[in-house]
Amino acid sequence: MPYSIRPAEGAVTQLRAWQLHMLSGKKNRESSGRQSTDIPESVFGVRRSFEVADMRESKIERALVDAVRKQGGIAFKFTSQTMNGVPDRLVLLPGGQIGFVEMKAPGKQLRLLQKKRKAQLEALGFPVFVVDRPEQIEGTIHAITHGRKRGDTL
Numbered sequence: 001m002p003y004s005i006r007p008a009e010g011a012v013t014q015l016r017a018w019q020l021h022m023l024s025g026k027k028n029r030e031s032s033g034r035q036s037t038d039i040p041e042s043v044f045g046v047r048r049s050f051e052v053a054d055m056r057e058s059k060i061e062r063a064l065v066d067a068v069r070k071q072g073g074i075a076f077k078f079t080s081q082t083m084n085g086v087p088d089r090l091v092l093l094p095g096g097q098i099g100f101v102e103m104k105a106p107g108k109q110l111r112l113l114q115k116k117r118k119a120q121l122e123a124l125g126f127p128v129f130v131v132d133r134p135e136q137i138e139g140t141i142h143a144i145t146h147g148r149k150r151g152d153t154l
Helices: 011-023 057-070 112-123 136-145
Strands: 074-077 089-093 097-103 128-131
Touching (some): 057 074, 057 089, 057 097, 089 136, 097 112, 112 128, 128 136
Antiparallel strands (some): 074 089, 089 097
């Protein structure tokens, strides 16, 4: 005999209210710089909480552009109309140093096509770096400045 599991009466409404609250931007900030996304205890009967990293790819990318500019360089947004999977930024530094940088959100990995493009560019002798944390920016710029040919050694 088939059966179904139904949520407690009112739980769906409470969960929707919590989701709308979270989407409205009224997030609870903790001192660690992360946002707390506590699901109300009344929704599930037990309190569940977890943290979501407050760092987005766009923030890391802006930090890279600013750091390159401080070094006297340019970090062009790199897009190709004819080829997918190319790195996000083309970094040009004084002294004719060049490198490609793929930006990722914290903990995200390269897609298969991005790995292929990275290998193609490196086979041509261009360094390609993957940056998913702000702490990697200084090391990436240093590696490009000193002419490292492989970007995965950071």
